[in-house]
Amino acid sequence: MLAMECEFLAKKFDRFGWERERNTPAQDRLMLDFMDALQDFPLPEVQAACKAAVISNPNKMPNEGHVRAEIMRGRAQRVRDLPRSSLEPRAKRGDPANADNILREIGFIPRRICADSDQQGAK
Known part of the structure; x- marks a missing residue:
């Protein structure tokens, strides 16, 4: 062709x-x-x-x-x-302050290791 x-x-x-x-x-x-x-x-x-x-x-x-x-x-x-996004830029993936938000965003809730054994069972 x-x-x-x-x-x-x-x-x-x-x-x-x-x-x-x-x-x-x-x-x-x-x-x-x-x-x-x-x-x-x-x-x-x-x-x-x-x-x-x-x-x-x-x-x-x-x-x-x-x-x-x-x-x-x-x-x-x-x-x-293409339409421009009006959303603010997302936090960087490597930002430790935003790590919990990123994990929740993708549907992953990690188990935390706690010093108190009672708190560990609750989480």
């Missing part, structure tokens, strides 16, 4: 006379580079990035670097759009 995205872009811009280059090592290499650079991204994200790359620079054939940059810009924007 990534190879098809590369072909769609190339046909839009008629890069290097794309049809004349069909089944040549040069065209195969262009497609392999495109696929290698974008293989780790979901297809809908690649498709959206291809559209964004064409819109942002309509006079230039986007290459895999342009598409990848658009993917990264889109991801950064989605992270920026």
Whole structure:
């Protein structure tokens, strides 16, 4: 599917006379580079990035670097759009003053060793 995205872009811009280059090592290499650079991204994200790359620079054939940059810009924007937490930051896990609260929060109530044997049985 990534190879098809590369072909769609190339046909839009008629890069290097794309049809004349069909089944040549040069065209195969262009497609392999495109696929290698974008293989780790979901297809809908690649498709959206291809559209964004064409819109942002309509006079230039986007290459895999342009598409990848658009993917990264889109991801950064989605992270920026996430709602910010209004909660105060939690106490650090290593804070001894907060240790009992942390243990209760996760549902663990430890048995305490006490000097008085009567108190130990009560706990």
